[in-house]
Every structure is written in C-alpha cells, then in structure tokens.
Amino acid sequence: MNYSEVLKELENLVTETYSLWDHNRVGFQWRHYTWNHTMRVRAMSIELGKREGGDTVKLEVAGTLHDITKRYDGEILTDENGKRLLSEDGLWLNEPLTPSRENIVTQLYDEHNLRGKVHHESGAVIAEKILGMYDFDRDFVDAVRAIVLAHLKPMNLTEEQFDLLYRNIENQILYDADTMDPNVGYTAFFRNIHIHSYFAIKRNGKFDLEAYVQGLPRFVESKQAFADKLLTESAREVAYARQDRKRELADQLASELSDMPMNRKYGMLGVIEYFVSQTEDPHFMDQVNHLKEDWIPERQKWIAETETTQAARDGAQEALERVIDFTTKLEREYKGEI
Numbered sequence: 001m002n003y004s005e006v007l008k009e010l011e012n013l014v015t016e017t018y019s020l021w022d023h024n025r026v027g028f029q030w031r032h033y034t035w036n037h038t039m040r041v042r043a044m045s046i047e048l049g050k051r052e053g054g055d056t057v058k059l060e061v062a063g064t065l066h067d068i069t070k071r072y073d074g075e076i077l078t079d080e081n082g083k084r085l086l087s088e089d090g091l092w093l094n095e096p097l098t099p100s101r102e103n104i105v106t107q108l109y110d111e112h113n114l115r116g117k118v119h120h121e122s123g124a125v126i127a128e129k130i131l132g133m134y135d136f137d138r139d140f141v142d143a144v145r146a147i148v149l150a151h152l153k154p155m156n157l158t159e160e161q162f163d164l165l166y167r168n169i170e171n172q173i174l175y176d177a178d179t180m181d182p183n184v185g186y187t188a189f190f191r192n193i194h195i196h197s198y199f200a201i202k203r204n205g206k207f208d209l210e211a212y213v214q215g216l217p218r219f220v221e222s223k224q225a226f227a228d229k230l231l232t233e234s235a236r237e238v239a240y241a242r243q244d245r246k247r248e249l250a251d252q253l254a255s256e257l258s259d260m261p262m263n264r265k266y267g268m269l270g271v272i273e274y275f276v277s278q279t280e281d282p283h284f285m286d287q288v289n290h291l292k293e294d295w296i297p298e299r300q301k302w303i304a305e306t307e308t309t310q311a312a313r314d315g316a317q318e319a320l321e322r323v324i325d326f327t328t329k330l331e332r333e334y335k336g337e338i
C-alpha cells in the first residue's frame with residue numbers, strides 16, 4: 001500500500017471513530033469541530049514543518065491522529081467547590097463518555113485500559129497501535145507517538161523534562177499548531193462565535209450581535225499570552241500576524257455598528273448572523289463554502305439589481321469587499337498558509 005492510500009485510510013479511521021458517539025455538544029466542542037480542527041492543525045503543522053525544517057510526513061500522520069480519542073472527553077470534572085480537577089500533569093480532567101458503537105480504536109482503547117487518561121496519552125497509545133498495523137519503520141512510529149503525546153504540555157515541567165518531551169522539532173510544531181487553532185486568528189473567531197452564540201441562546205434565548213461585537217477586543221487581547229508562549233519562532237510569527245488580523249477585524253466590526261441595517265445585509269455583521277444561524281453543529285468548511293458559493297454571489301446580484309442609488313451601491317460593495325477579504329483569509333488560515 002502506498003503512503004497516500006495509508007493516509008486516506010487513517011483519515012477514514014479518524015472520521016469513523018468520531019462518528020461512534022451520539023452526543024453532539026460537550027463543553028466547547030461539537031460533532032464537526034474535532035474533525036475540522038484536525039484538518040486545520042495538520043495543515044498548519046506541515047507549513048510550520050517546512051519553515052522549521054521538520055519532517056512533514058511525520059507531522060501529517062501525527063496531525064491526522066492527534067485527537068483520535070478526543071470524543072471520549074465529556075464535561076470537565078470539578079470538585080464540590082466548582083474547581084476544575086487536574087491530572088498529575090496539571091491538565092483538566094473530563095468525565096469519560098462511552099461510545100455508542102465500536103471500532104478498532106475503541107477496542108484498542110479498552111484493551112489498553114486507556115479510560116481516564118487525558119487524550120494526548122491515550123491518543124499516543126492508539127496512534128502507536130494503529131501505525132503498527134502498517135508497514136512503517138519502528139522509528140517512524142515512535143516519533144509519531146511522541147508527537148501526539150507532546151501535543152498537550154504538562155504544567156510545571158522542569159527544564160530537563162521539557163527538553164526531553166520537546167527535543168524533536170516536530171513535537172514543538174504540533175503543540176504550536178494545536179494551541180494556535182482555537183486561540184488566534186479567524187479560525188479562533190469562528191470558534192468563538194459558535195461557542196458564544198450557543199451558550200447565549202441557551203441562557204437567554206437569543207444572541208446579542210451588538211454586545212458580541214463590543215466584547216471582541218477583550219477576547220482578542222485575552223489570547224495574546226497564547227501567542228507569546230508558543231515554542232517555535234515560525235509559529236510565533238504566524239500567531240502575531242493572526243492576532244493583528246483579528247484586531248483589525250474587531251475594529252472593522254465596531255465601525256460596522258454605525259450602519260447596522262446595511263452591514264447586516266452586506267457586511268461582516270451579516271456573516272456573523274449567518275454563522276449563528278447554524279449553531280447546533282456548524283461545519284467549518286461547509287460554512288466557508290457557503291459564503292464563497294452562495295452568500296457573496298447572491299449579494300453581488302442584489303447590489304446590481306436592487307440598490308438604486310450610486311451611494312448605496314458603493315457602500316454595499318465596500319461592505320461586501322470586507323466579507324470577500326475575510327473569507328479568503330479564513331480559507332488561507334484553514335490551509336495553514338497564513
């Protein structure tokens with residue numbers, strides 16, 4: 001079997017595994033999120049691998065498998081005072097969720113008593129066992145296992161422990177890509193909208209667009225520390241650019257509030273409302289494709305056919321240009337390019 005066939009099989013195994021649970025939302029995740037995130041992290045890892053001189057094949061395989069046991073994670077466990085329970089490594093512990101159906105991954109999970117382990121540890125074991133079924137060198141399998149294990153960083157590592165865990169550049173790279181995806185850039189903005197709106201609708205029965213936009217600058221700044229603490233220089237460079245991009249977007253959105261009717265129709269405010277219209281189990285690439293293939297072309301037609309004055313056409317076109325720029329960059333982030 002050649003490499004691209006093996007990779008395809010691994011991808012199928014991961015999506016099959018994610019479909020074995022019936023629940024949709026848990027904490028900050030939803031059914032489609034984990035796979036969309038996996039694809040983004042993998043693409044970013046490969047890009048960082050090229051820049052840092054890492055092994056992109058190891059990164060591709062490890063990126064595909066890194067969250068393979070993530071769907072076992074239920075609600076975050078807390079003690080009687082509401083404090084989050086931590087593993088020995090200082091990582092959050094989750095209530096384990098039992099899958100409704102089985103496959104080779106769930107069988108291996110049971111066989112190796114992985115229940116209760118944080119998903120970087122269980123994922124590393126599963127990755128090793130699965131890759132062992134193919135014709136990979138022992139060194140390759142060990143390297144991928146180590147990359148998956150290092151994608152979460154234990155708290156309070158000694159310098160020696162840190163050097164051991166992150167001695168391979170690939171281990172640093174997947175950690176960086178995985179940390180960036182939910183925290184910085186338009187991908188993080190997409191995730192934040194879907195978390196914020198889901199909980200707002202659950203709590204108050206509605207999503208307050210204006211209040212959300214006003215809170216965005218604080219959200220962006222709260223993520224700066226993630227960018228500062230990334231391990232590789234290439235990742236910090238990308239993360240700073242993503243933070244700047246998101247700051248500009250927050251400013252843009254704040255100015256869009258001065259003409260809400262127009263910008264809800266043609267601008268980024270309208271994009272947020274479109275995202276929020278599917279908040280139960282949003283699919284990242286489906287929503288990006290919808291913007292590109294339907295949402296934008298439809299509005300281009302409206303501008304030409306229904307806006308009667310030149311000033312209205314110009315304003316609408318300008319708003320739509322912001323959406324086109326946003327969509328292009330969101331897709332480029334998805335591919336790990338920026």
Ligand SMILES: [Fe+2]
Nearest residue numbers: 066067119151
């Ligand atoms: Fe993870």
Ligand SMILES: [Fe+2]
Nearest residue numbers: 041066067178
């Ligand atoms: Fe991840």
